Amino acid sequence: MEAKYDFERxxxxxxxxCSRCGFCQAVCPVYGATLRPGxxxxxxxxxxKEVMDGRIDLSxxxxxxxFQCTTCASCTHNCxxxxxVPEIVKTARMDMVNIGSCHPAFTGMNEVLKxxxxxxxxxxxxxxxxxxxxxxxxxxxxxxxxLYRETxxxxxxxxxxxxxxxxxxxxxxxxxxxxxxxxxxxxxxxxVQTNIDRILATGAEAVITxxxxxxxxxxxxxxxxxxRAQGVLVMHIAQFLQDYDLGVHTHKKVTYHDPCDLGRHCxxxxxxxxxxxxxxxxxxxxxxxxxxxxxxxxxxxxxxxYAKNSIDMARRRLREVEExxxxxxxxxxxxxxxxxxxxxxxxxxxxxxxTTQFIRDLMEEAG
Amino acid sequence: xxxxxxxxxxxxxxxxxxxxxxxIDMVSxxxxxxxxxxxxxxxxxxxxxxxxxxxxxLADREKIPVTPRGAGTGLxxxxxxxxxxxxxxxxxxxxxxxxxxxxxxxxxQPGLVYADLEKALAPHGFFFPPDPxxxxxxxxxxxxxxxxxxxxxxxYGTTRDYVLGLxxxxxDGRIMRTGGKTIKNVSGYDLTRLFVASEGTLGIITxxxxxxxxxxxxTTTAMxxxxxxxxxxxxxxxxxxxxxxxxxxxxxxxxTILAINQNTDLKLPEVDxxxxxxxxxxxxxxxxxxxxxxxxxxxxxxxxxxxxxxSPEEAAQLWTARKSAYAVLARIKSHFVLEDVTVPIGKxxxxxxxxxxxxxxxEIQIATFGHAGDGNLHPQILYDGYDPEQVRRxxxxxxxxxxxxIELEGTLTGEHGIGLSKARYMTLEHDxxxxxxxxxxxxxxxxxxxxxxxxxxxxxx
Numbered sequence: 126m127e128a129k130y131d132f133e134r135x136x137x138x139x140x141x142x143c144s145r146c147g148f149c150q151a152v153c154p155v156y157g158a159t160l161r162p163g164x165x166x167x168x169x170x171x172x173x174k175e176v177m178d179g180r181i182d183l184s185x186x187x188x189x190x191x192f193q194c195t196t197c198a199s200c201t202h203n204c205x206x207x208x209x210v211p212e213i214v215k216t217a218r219m220d221m222v223n224i225g226s227c228h229p230a231f232t233g234m235n236e237v238l239k240x241x242x243x244x245x246x247x248x249x250x251x252x253x254x255x256x257x258x259x260x261x262x263x264x265x266x267x268x269x270x271x272l273y274r275e276t277x278x279x280x281x282x283x284x285x286x287x288x289x290x291x292x293x294x295x296x297x298x299x300x301x302x303x304x305x306x307x308x309x310x311x312x313x314x315x316x317v318q319t320n321i322d323r324i325l326a327t328g329a330e331a332v333i334t335x336x337x338x339x340x341x342x343x344x345x346x347x348x349x350x351x352x353r354a355q356g357v358l359v360m361h362i363a364q365f366l367q368d369y370d371l372g373v374h375t376h377k378k379v380t381y382h383d384p385c386d387l388g389r390h391c392x393x394x395x396x397x398x399x400x401x402x403x404x405x406x407x408x409x410x411x412x413x414x415x416x417x418x419x420x421x422x423x424x425x426x427x428x429x430x431y432a433k434n435s436i437d438m439a440r441r442r443l444r445e446v447e448e449x450x451x452x453x454x455x456x457x458x459x460x461x462x463x464x465x466x467x468x469x470x471x472x473x474x475x476x477x478x479x480t481t482q483f484i485r486d487l488m489e490e491a492g
Numbered sequence: 493x494x495x496x497x498x499x500x501x502x503x504x505x506x507x508x509x510x511x512x513x514x515x516i517d518m519v520s521x522x523x524x525x526x527x528x529x530x531x532x533x534x535x536x537x538x539x540x541x542x543x544x545x546x547x548x549x550l551a552d553r554e555k556i557p558v559t560p561r562g563a564g565t566g567l568x569x570x571x572x573x574x575x576x577x578x579x580x581x582x583x584x585x586x587x588x589x590x591x592x593x594x595x596x597x598x599x600x601q602p603g604l605v606y607a608d609l610e611k612a613l614a615p616h617g618f619f620f621p622p623d624p625x626x627x628x629x630x631x632x633x634x635x636x637x638x639x640x641x642x643x644x645x646x647x648y649g650t651t652r653d654y655v656l657g658l659x660x661x662x663x664d665g666r667i668m669r670t671g672g673k674t675i676k677n678v679s680g681y682d683l684t685r686l687f688v689a690s691e692g693t694l695g696i697i698t699x700x701x702x703x704x705x706x707x708x709x710x711t712t713t714a715m716x717x718x719x720x721x722x723x724x725x726x727x728x729x730x731x732x733x734x735x736x737x738x739x740x741x742x743x744x745x746x747x748t749i750l751a752i753n754q755n756t757d758l759k760l761p762e763v764d765x766x767x768x769x770x771x772x773x774x775x776x777x778x779x780x781x782x783x784x785x786x787x788x789x790x791x792x793x794x795x796x797x798x799x800x801x802x803s804p805e806e807a808a809q810l811w812t813a814r815k816s817a818y819a820v821l822a823r824i825k826s827h828f829v830l831e832d833v834t835v836p837i838g839k840x841x842x843x844x845x846x847x848x849x850x851x852x853x854x855e856i857q858i859a860t861f862g863h864a865g866d867g868n869l870h871p872q873i874l875y876d877g878y879d880p881e882q883v884r885r886x887x888x889x890x891x892x893x894x895x896x897x898i899e900l901e902g903t904l905t906g907e908h909g910i911g912l913s914k915a916r917y918m919t920l921e922h923d924x925x926x927x928x929x930x931x932x933x934x935x936x937x938x939x940x941x942x943x944x945x946x947x948x949x950x951x952x953x
Contacts, residue, residue, distance in 0.1 A: 141826040145525045146818075147565045151607070151628040160537070160583050162564060163520035172519050186515040205819035 130220040133177050136213045140177065142206040143170040149200035149210070154420040155193055155427070158437035164190050166200035166210045173217060183217075185226045191217050192228040193434070195427045196307055197385040197420035211425075218309035230430040231308035238313050242299035243269045251276040253283055253295065261294035264329040266320075266343070268336030269300050270459040278459050278478070281485035282335045282362055288488055289369060293333065296323040301349075303342030308426040317348045324352060331358040333365050335479065337386035337393075337458050361387060362481055363397040363457045371404065373487035379405035380451035381480075382442065382465070383418035384458035397457050397480055404487065405453075411445045419445065421456075423464035439468030446475055455480045494533045498554055502536055502578070505546040510537040510584075521561065521579040525626075527827060527877065528569035528912045532559065535579040541659065541667060541698040544580070548696065549665030551578060551942050559944050560692040562603060562631030567830050568911030570638060570691045574946030580696065582633050588612055589699065597656070597673055598702045602633025619707040621648035624907075625818065633697050639689035641907035646865030647737045647772075648705070650907065652688045659699035660687060663938040673701050686933070691909050692944040694937040708772035711739065712779040713807035714787060715768050717761040717796035724765035725841025727793040728864045731769070732837050736785045740770035741865030742814050745844055747851070748821065748859040748872075752813055755820045760813055761796050765844070767864065768814050770807075817861045818872075824857070827877035829886065829913070833897035834868040834906030846896040847871050854889040856882070868906035894920055910948045918949040 128134045149166035150156050156165040163172075169190055175181045196211035204210070221227060237246045250272045265286065271279040286293055299320055302313040320343075324332060332352070334340050343349050343359040352359065381401055387393045394415045402408050413419045422428065422438025443465060446454045453476045456462060465477045478486075494502075494513070503511045512518075513534040522531045533556075538544050551558045557577030564571050573579050586603035593616045600609060606620075606627040613619050623642035624630055630640070636658070641650040657671030671677055671684035687694060718724035724743065731741060744752075744766040753760055760766065767790070771782035783800065790798050801807035821828065835843045844860060847869075851858040862869035873889055875882040894904050894917045904914045904921050918927060927949070934941075934950045945951055 138826070142823060144822045144828065145523055145564075146626065146822070147525060147563055147629050148626070150563060151605070160586075161517065162581075162583075163514075163516040165520075168516065168520035171523055172516065175519055181515065181519065184515075189514075190516045206822045207819075 132173060132213060132217040132220050135216055139208050140170050140173050143208050144206050146205060148203050152199040152203050154195055154197060154422055154438040157441060158434045164193055169214060183221055183224055188226055188228050191221055193427060193431050194425050195420045195422060196425035198389040202389055202416050215307055222309035227309055228430045231426055235305060235310045238300055238302060243273060244300055245273045247273050253280060255283060255295050257295045259294045260328045261292050262330055263293040264296055264324050264327050264332045265293045266298055266332050266334040266339055268339040270463055271335050275459040275463050278335060278462060278482050281482040284485045285481050294327050301339045301342045303338055312348050321351050325355055331360060333360055333362050335362050335459060337361055337384050341386055341390060367396040367399045371484055373491050375405050375487055376407060377405060377452045378407045379453045379455060380409050380411050380446060380449050382454055382456040382461060383414060384456055384461045385420050385424055387457050388418055389416055401455060401480060409449045409451060411449060421461040421464045423460045428464055436468045439464045443468055443473055447473060451475055455483055501550050506536045506538060506543050524564045524566040524569060524571045526567050526569045526913055528572040530572050530574045532573040532579040533576050535581055537581050537584050539584055544661045544696050544698055545665045545667055548661050548663060552664045552940055555940050555942060557942050557945050560696050562634035563629045565626040565630045567908040568913040570909050570911040574912060593618060596704050598704050600632050600700050602697050604632045606630050606635060613704060617707055618704045620702060621705050622651045632700055636688055636697055636700055637692050638909040643740050643863060645863055646741055647739045654703045655684055655688050656703050657701035658684050658687055658697055660695035660697055662695045663943050691947050693934060693947055693950055709774055710776055710779050711770050711772045712783040713770045713801040713810050714783055715810045716790040716798045717763045718765045719763050719796055721764040721841050721844055723793045724767055727789055728840055729838050730789040731786050734785050734789055736782045738769045738786055738865060739772040742768040743862060743864035745860035748817050748861045751824060751859050752816055752820050756816060758813055763796050821859050821872045825874040825876055827875050829873045831871045832868060832906045832908040833902055835897055835900040835902030837867045839900040840864050840867055842900055843869055850889050850892045854885045856885045856889050915949040
């Protein structure tokens with residue numbers, strides 16, 4: 126029988142390989158927040174298996190689970206059968222959209238990006254008072270969260286680059302649109318082309334970004350291949366900073382939250398730690414770290430579509446910060462900062478910020 | 493679908509947010525880690541004993557099947573709702589109610605995850621010794637319901653040896669306490685043990701009093717290869733006779749070794765059997781003394797290689813082969829059945845040989861690993877579930893495997909339970925009188941047969 130959907134054509138073998146052992150339940154953040162096995166990776170694979178077996182069909186009834194996955198890949202990391210759950214979920218979301226079943230938040234996001242250059246439908250981006258569109262060695266790409274929500278993080282990153290006398294420029298950037306593929310839609314070609322054109326116009330040899338998700342999109346998506354063809358490297362600012370001697374130190378107790386997009390998805394664990402250990406010798410790991418790190422709950426569109434569960438996931442992560450007694454929790458993702466910040470309770474006195482924000486503050490203190 | 497009035501009554505008991513009949517949940521609750529499947533009519537997330545009791549009263553009155561469920565990691569279909577009805581998910585009753593180290597006592601709710609109990613006991617230097625492979629995710633209710641074992645069975649026994657008392661909700665909603673909180677207790681019939689491994693067919697366990705042990709702080713690990721299964725078997729028997737009880741004595745059979753080598757870079761010696769041994773205690777002298785006895789036995793029995801780990805890293809390396817077995821085998825074919833036949837320890841080699849012969853006869857891949865130290869092996873039959881011919885061969889091989897285990901004075905199941913998978917083999921192991929007594933007990937506890945019906949061949953006339 127011919128496969129009806131793309132998820133089956135691409136991933137039938139993998140879905141069948143799920144042995145239903147349930148080990149993903151131990152690590153799935155959505156399960157952790159809801160204790161509802163139908164929302165866990167195994168629950169999703171079982172539904173897709175029943176679709177392949179013709180027992181059920183894709184429909185609106187599946188929205189709540191198929192569109193509620195942070196794509197954090199904790200399940201895949203712990204799966205004895207090696208099932209690539211985030212990729213399967215993303216493909217199934219596209220199949221859902223194709224039959225007209227989608228969470229309204231994501232239909233909305235796709236519409237917004239047809240009319241606006243960012244996911245928030247904002248018309249005015251924060252101005253950072255730096256030159257744009259000039260010829261430079263590097264382009265700094267802030268990403269939507271960095272331009273419209275966590276602007277402090279972006280300002281700090283730019284201040285650190287200024288201090289280090291890095292030859293960079295900003296551009297009139299638009300949403301990389303990578304998030305669309307996460308929530309069931311193809312990348313937006315017009316936005317992609319705009320970014321490619323504007324990056325190439327600067328003659329830069331590399332793009333530095335504060336957003337691990339933008340880094341993944343620009344690095345890996347075929348639509349951004351022209352950048353690679355022109356030899357333009359894309360790196361996260363944590364990679365860029367690792368070899369610098371920043372010349373600032375603190376005695377504060379500091380911990381680090383691995384963003385899923387930088388850690389499990391890109392394998393970048395040590396670069397940020399190398400920098401942080403130089404700044405803050407009193408560094409402690411969270412109970413779950415590196416590939417076992419807990420998701421902040423923001424990814425895969427979950428923050429927008431299932432806000433309460435998203436906050437619950439962030440709270441679980443913040444309880445771990447409390448356990449360590451750290452005064453500062455650093456991370457390398459604006460989106461993590463945003464979600465963890467939203468979830469923080471008044472009694473939790475620690476600071477949440479990006480590593481570059483922390484560096485900027487230390488530099489300012491040092492004068 | 494349930495009658496609307498019954499649905500309303502359930503919602504009145506557990507609250508709207510703790511009731512579901514949505515497709516997402518119904519499909520998810522149709523399965524466990526076995527190949528069985530049956531869709532329930534609805535599910536409830538119970539939060540306390542009173543809710544469990546009220547749900548049971550309603551279900552008993554209306555004669556609706558109720559299937560209790562923890563993490564759903566069972567391998568025999570125990571929590572698959574074979575007769576539909578209500579799935580009762582107990583994972584939200586997940587608290588540790590009491591931890592009294594000096595009494596060697598932990599009182600827990602059934603939804604508590606095994607690993608969370610371990611985490612709570614660790615700072616006190618204590619542990620709950622049965623060490624099921626699914627410990628990161630399985631619940632204590634399921635652990636008791638199946639009498640779960642693990643790699644440490646040889647020295648530490650199984651869950652049964654640690655359950656002191658229970659709170660159970662009966663089929664008609666009455667609440668019963670069994671046993672107590674003492675290490676010793678011979679007061680009345682041992683109803684506690686009756687519920688261990690009862691697979692949710694006699695009542696819903698809502699509270700568990702467990703005995704806990706101080707955790708040995710030092711281990712020594714070694715591995716040996718044997719070109720001949722007979723030698724490996726003799727080595728196992730001699731270790732068990734030597735006066736030393738290793739905390740772990742695991743075996744990997746040839747098919748498993750080959751599969752691991754084809755799928756990893758471990759480069760294991762391609763022999764008939766690998767034995768992995770661990771001794772535990774409180775000083776290095778103690779564990780090494782025990783291990784020396786084990787190694788002497790290995791050396792006497794024509795080993796290929798014998799490796800003693802000299803650091804925790806080396807010990808971890810030796811464990812890698814055993815730990816990777818499940819994952820490697822899970823990837824080879826689209827379907828597998830993981831059996832858990834168990835024989836007297838001296839008959840492990842005969843069982844391994846018999847399994848090889850069965851695989852050959854039915855032209856099907858069976859990879860075996862398991863707990864040589866307690867006679868519990870895991871033959872994993874690999875097949876394509878979409879190929880009727882392979883399914884037929886898998887079933888024929890299973891039939892013979894169970895017959896073989898019984899012929900060797902063994903049992904159908906050492907730790908996974910009967911459930912649906914082995915219900916039809918019950919008569920192989922249990923005589924007619926014993927089966928009738930089991931059914932009499934079932935009828936006494938559950939006259940309307942609403943508790944996890946269809947399991948353990950208890951429904952048969």
